[in-house]
Amino acid sequence: MIQQYINSGILEAYVTGSASEQEVQELLYMKANYPEVNIALKELENDMELIAQQMAITPPTRTWDKISDSIDEIVLRQKNDPKKFEEQEDTNYTNFTKPDNGPHYIEVEAENNYMKVHKAWKWVLAAIFVLGKVFLAFAIYFYLENRQAKLQLNELKTELRQLKK
Numbered sequence: 001m002i003q004q005y006i007n008s009g010i011l012e013a014y015v016t017g018s019a020s021e022q023e024v025q026e027l028l029y030m031k032a033n034y035p036e037v038n039i040a041l042k043e044l045e046n047d048m049e050l051i052a053q054q055m056a057i058t059p060p061t062r063t064w065d066k067i068s069d070s071i072d073e074i075v076l077r078q079k080n081d082p083k084k085f086e087e088q089e090d091t092n093y094t095n096f097t098k099p100d101n102g103p104h105y106i107e108v109e110a111e112n113n114y115m116k117v118h119k120a121w122k123w124v125l126a127a128i129f130v131l132g133k134v135f136l137a138f139a140i141y142f143y144l145e146n147r148q149a150k151l152q153l154n155e156l157k158t159e160l161r162q163l164k165k
Contacts, residue, residue, distance in 0.1 A: 005030060006040045015044055 013019040
């Protein structure tokens with residue numbers, strides 16, 4: 001019966017945190033009264049720890065320094081400004097949500113749909129446009145010249161064939 005309880009999956013649910021309150025209470029009772037359950041639970045926890053260590057990804061080298069700097073900045077800010085952030089009634093932030101409610105987004109409305117470009121880039125873009133048109137004209141010219149040359153070549157070939165006969 002104890003082995004059947006161990007194999008039921010309740011231990012795995014407990015270790016992963018998905019067990020219900022009733023299952024947790026039952027497991028704690030079984031753990032206290034049956035050493036086999038306690039041993040199986042410790043083995044499962046050790047196995048899960050090994051799996052987590054093998055699948056772990058090492059963070060970038062400066063991650064801890066960035067976290068430490070952020071914490072230091074928060075601590076210093078709280079020491080310098082004893083007032084806590086308070087929500088005021090007269091604010092005009094209609095899209096504001098508390099961070100505990102999940103991600104929040106701020107809607108941005110543009111006045112127009114035109115892209116603004118620095119003046120120097122306007123000349124560069126104009127030059128690229130003009131050069132594109134020039135290259136297109138050259139491409140059409142050389143295409144027509146090539147077609148004309150092919151027609152003349154075919155005429156010369158037919159004349160040569162007629163002379164050889």
